[in-house]
Amino acid sequence: MEKNKYxxxxxxxxxxxxxxxxxxxxxxxxxxxxxxxxxxxxxNAVRELLKSGATIDKIVVSGREGSIVALVAEAKEKGxxxxxxxxxxLDYIAGGAHHQGIVAYTAQKEYSSVExxxxxxxxxxxxxxxxxxxxxxxxxxxxxxxxxxxxxxxHGVIIPKRHSSGLTPVVAxxxxxxxxxMAVCRVANIAQTVEKxxxxxxxxxxxxxxxxxxxxxxxxxxxxxxxxxxxxxVGRLVRESCDFLVSIPMYGKVNSLNVxxxxxxxxxxxxxxxxxx
Numbered sequence: 001m002e003k004n005k006y007x008x009x010x011x012x013x014x015x016x017x018x019x020x021x022x023x024x025x026x027x028x029x030x031x032x033x034x035x036x037x038x039x040x041x042x043x044n045a046v047r048e049l050l051k052s053g054a055t056i057d058k059i060v061v062s063g064r065e066g067s068i069v070a071l072v073a074e075a076k077e078k079g080x081x082x083x084x085x086x087x088x089x090l091d092y093i094a095g096g097a098h099h100q101g102i103v104a105y106t107a108q109k110e111y112s113s114v115e116x117x118x119x120x121x122x123x124x125x126x127x128x129x130x131x132x133x134x135x136x137x138x139x140x141x142x143x144x145x146x147x148x149x150x151x152x153x154x155h156g157v158i159i160p161k162r163h164s165s166g167l168t169p170v171v172a173x174x175x176x177x178x179x180x181x182m183a184v185c186r187v188a189n190i191a192q193t194v195e196k197x198x199x200x201x202x203x204x205x206x207x208x209x210x211x212x213x214x215x216x217x218x219x220x221x222x223x224x225x226x227x228x229x230x231x232x233x234v235g236r237l238v239r240e241s242c243d244f245l246v247s248i249p250m251y252g253k254v255n256s257l258n259v260x261x262x263x264x265x266x267x268x269x270x271x272x273x274x275x276x277x
Contacts, residue, residue: 038106039169041099048177056080057105062087097169109167112183117156130224132158134190134234139165143174144260150178152267158185194241197224204242206234211245219270227259
């Protein structure tokens, strides 16, 4: 396989500021992100939020026990107001998410761009490793997928505007706070985005049945891996736009894995190949 030298948009600002700034995609209407509440619920999610350096307006707790004590101490050390409230109040604030007695109000997580994701890889001196979620509508699955991507050292996650969960509190909780360390890009058309990545020298793989076994596939190159919904899989147009199909061989009676489980298998293998000396 000939490996293209990937390129970057030289018109984009380089450096740390360009990596840390998560801009909304062009054409985003103000009401498109109303559901992406600036509320983070759960101890692990709040812990990762504090570590990320994101702006936190205040933290609300319903008690002072266990790991909440350390989180409150860290918040006070950073000058973040901590407010006590009844557990029922936290239930309301978290909107049904399992809050474990603590929620944080933060500046809304904004979306990155494809160019910024590529710039993150460039600044790290690494080949791009990008995750594309095609139609993953369940927020728990999307959060778990983002968590897998972050743990594997991926440089960004791309999701569609339609037929996908946004970055809701449930996604933040399911990601165990990984969304605060991961650039997430929201695009109008996944197939067109795949073509854009290919123009920038990124090889694209659709994780679908009938492809080459993942352990026989060369991921030691700039790559983006598309994972589809559990029901429909990767869409036909997206699948046809990708350079390759890649699969996880199944040996049991159940013929598929949960999307985040499949992603963990393939992404960890790809990350190992890219980092092998």
